Amino acid sequence: DSGVTQTPKHLITATGQRVTLRCSPRSGDLSVYWYQQSLDQGLQFLIQYYNGEERAKGNILERFSAQQFPDLHSELNLSSLELGDSALYFCASSVASGRPQETQYFGPGTRLLVL
Amino acid sequence: AQSVTQLDSQVPVFEEAPVELRCNYSSSVSVYLFWYVQYPNQGLQLLLKYLSGSTLVKGINGFEAEFNKSQTSFHLRKPSVHISDTAEYFCAVSSTSNDYKLSFGAGTTVTVRA
Numbered sequence: 001d002s003g004v005t006q007t008p009k010h011l012i013t014a015t016g017q018r019v020t021l022r023c024s025p026r027s028g029d030l031s032v033y034w035y036q037q038s039l040d041q042g043l044q045f046l047i048q049y050y051n052g053e054e055r056a057k058g059n060i061l062e063r064f065s066a067q068q069f070p071d072l073h074s075e076l077n078l079s080s081l082e083l084g085d086s087a088l089y090f091c092a093s094s095v096a097s098g099r100p101q102e103t104q105y106f107g108p109g110t111r112l113l114v115l
Numbered sequence: 116a117q118s119v120t121q122l123d124s125q126v127p128v129f130e131e132a133p134v135e136l137r138c139n140y141s142s143s144v145s146v147y148l149f150w151y152v153q154y155p156n157q158g159l160q161l162l163l164k165y166l167s168g169s170t171l172v173k174g175i176n177g178f179e180a181e182f183n184k185s186q187t188s189f190h191l192r193k194p195s196v197h198i199s200d201t202a203e204y205f206c207a208v209s210s211t212s213n214d215y216k217l218s219f220g221a222g223t224t225v226t227v228r229a
Contacts (some may be wrong), residue, residue: 001160006211035215043159043205043219058216091157100147100209101166106158 003027004107006091012113018079021110025072025093031055032074033068033094033104038087049074050097080112088112117142117204117208121220128196129228136191136223138206148178148189149217159205165189176200201227 003026013019025032034046034057046056049068060066063081068074078085086109092104122137147166151159163174180191186228189206206220208220 002160004158042221045217045219056216093161100211100217101164103161103164106151106160108156108158 002105002107004091004093004105006110008110009108010111010113012115013081014115015081015083017081018077019081019112021076021078021089021091021112023074023076023091023093023107025074025091026105029093029095029105030072031037031094031102032068032072033092034074034076035090036087037090037093037109048109052056055097063095078112086112086114117210117216117218118208119208119218119220121206121223123223124221125224125226126198127212127226127228130198133192133194134200134225136204136206136225138189138191138220140187140189140206140208140209142187142208145211146186146208147211148180148182149209150174150178150189150191151207151219153203153205154224155202162191162204171183196225196227198227198229200225
């Protein structure tokens, strides 16, 4: 158990809908990262937040957005969902500002299925 | 930008045999290198990382990796595998600058058979 929690574990929805994925980092960790894992694109970095502020952006679609709240939990919002958004979404956390050498601790993931 | 190529998508291996998973990276700047493992239905877990110094890095569960700058490689090895090592393994790279972005390879599935 990494100490990172994600809810829900599974999510089934329809095209065009909007969903919110939630992540609670390890106690004391200030950085939160979101990743998407799909069969065709592999594991891709989406976005990072540090202490409430966006710090780095990866291959995140404009239909997707995220935020980190004062209690450091984070939410990833996916809107206008398409079939291709079906994937496993991981959250990870690290202790400090997200310097590249910091170890990231991954949650168990949220499996999203868009029908 | 950095990128990673994992040269084997699947590696079957017998229990107690050695295993090597190959990883090559591409980057125009200095890099940090990582190996993560993903057990079935779980998140990723860090096995080891190379930041600087000795090119031979030892990690958890008996794994080790060697950084070879001239060959831009970071191959992962274990001298004797167990059934419990059955998992998917990801090589990842990031630049050493503060412009953070971790890029993962496509993964190598290791299946250990008795």
